[in-house]
Amino acid sequence: MNDITHWVEEFEDNMQEYEIFIFHLQQKIERILKYNKIFYVKTEARVKSLDSFTKKLELKKDKYQNPLEDMTDILGIRIITYYSEDLDSILKLLKENFKIDYKNSANKLKSLKYNEMGYLSLHYICKYKPSQKNIYGCNDFKFEVQIRTALQHIWAQIDHQLRYKTLVDIPNKVQRKLFRISAMLESIDDEFDSIKHEVQVVENFYKDRFDEKEYSLRLDLSSINYYLKYNDHFIRSICKKLGVFHFNNFEVAKEEKLEKKLIKFALKFNKNRLIYIEKLVNRIYKNIDLILEKLDKNTLKKINYLVNSSCSFVITFLLLLNEDILEIQKIYKLTDFSLEKIKDLRKIILEISN
Template sequence: MNFVEQYKELKPIYERFSQSLIVLIKSILDVNEIKYHLIEGRSKEIDSFKNKIELKKGKYGNPLEEIMDLCGIRIIVYYQTDIDKIDSLIRENFEVDLKNSVDKSTILKSNEFGYLSNHYIIKINSVRSHLPEWLKFNDLKAEIQLRTVLQHSWAAISHELEYKSNFDIPDLLKRKLFRLAGLFELADEQFVQVKQKQFELSKAIENKTDIENISVYNEMNLDTIKYYFSENESILEDYWILGQKAGFDYADTNDDRTDSYFSHIVNISKLLGINSIETLTEFLENSKKFAGEYLKVVFLQQKPDENGERMWMADGAFMIYLVLMSQLNENELKNYQPKSWSTDILQRVKVSIEKWKTNKKKK
């Protein structure tokens, strides 16, 4: 049996190996609270294995042992600082073949083309090798690619251009590509600095201190709003009680959904000229007087189901958002289009606001 036929039989095992590694790596990063953009894996395609042997004829004595990427995992993270953290975790949790692993970003000279990632050749370490779920993978190797989102973008674009080395590039394009590679690398560094600045701002908001003579804790932005409501949960509760009395059912929203509502609150507040936390607090306190009646009008605009019941699940942040919307003037309301809303729901809310304003005038 030749090597290609042998690999056909082994490929399902490598496929299962890649899926097990994905689950394990996700668990390791989650436990260490490292956010990632994407973790994906695959076993090498049979045609790709065959072509590699044929292209490098004579190089491999036993390609099943010498080709290191029969199982491949790719980890894409947001920040360069996460690369160092994950590098340590890979070394702690796997047996790393240092001879065949490489930080490709360190092997490029200053005048060479490229912006590359870390590659590790790994095996299961002794801690896991005795566990039943890993026994069948003990002798297998895998390649782990570790890169940032920008490194991945560069790799995808340069792959499309089909330039594998510095010598492949026409002189006419070299300068442009070198400059682009530098911009990608600089952008990666700048994102790390932005992340650090965001951390400093969140601390300033929490401690109610100024940064660069600006009262960041009173400014209207997503960070200040999130902190404001975390410290004033009673406001969210008050508005949820008003929504509940109007007929809404409670929705236990996830962090992304809540952040989306907070972002809407920031945007619409600025549209209304509410440019500080202090002004927002004043608005929310005064709005409790009419919010219950208004929210009931909004809820009743919801279409009944086949049993004649209305169902609309939300939370306190959404109630506040609806109340802020009620203050838009006719022209603002007409042109207001939050991205995450369906046209149907938005139209019903707009009709509700118009009805409520008409009823208020009659009174």
């Protein structure tokens, strides 16, 4: 039996162990990212295929004394991020949680000269630390972690498809186009980081105000959006008391449409400051037992059906407590009995507020 056949058989024998190892490793890395509040597009995990292992062994057979130990990319994890600034944060977490083989690792971002463009990604060869032996087992397996942004990933995939999966030589002119695109995407990544920082400045502005209970801000898309995020947990707790448990995670466009509707109704009732929304939410919270007592089952059933987010909660009660009673009948198709109950509730809450 020649050496290549021997190592291929060893590789096949280890395959199940590799698959189990990489599955648990991917889960661990995702837990680390989530715990540290690093939002990512996705992670990918793979074990090198038998065919790929064999070809690499045949090509570089003199390089490896023990291919299963010396080949650093048998196991691979890829982390795809939204922002380039997260790359360093993830690298820091890798250092904290694993032992890194710097000699065989590569930082493509630093290896390119200032006048070069092309493939950008972080490649780090890692192992579990000795102290983790008894926890995870298989700790002697090396694995490669690639970290790149979504834009870097797109470019790398297309570049690989065009340049390395083709049977013809790519003309220099076409290759230059590819590298120009790389430069453009790098600039776009920088712009996304910049926009993220600008958004954080706005969010910090509102957080500081809300932490100080300062709600006299003008009611607009920006202020209501952050108000609802800031108070989402509190509003959900009110909804649970009303028997509402089916909260949705809307896409941004749909949520913005709801927020525009909220502002439209608020302005209709001459409530042009955020303080009115804050008072409304607190009024409902303080009178939740009264609301459950006064509203009939039909109205509560409608509320349960209509409310599926913090925004729809505010809209629903903004209308119930302020809209013309005949309009409410049209909107919610309520009976006269239900409308009388709403009138009673309004009267009591108004008296309490005064």
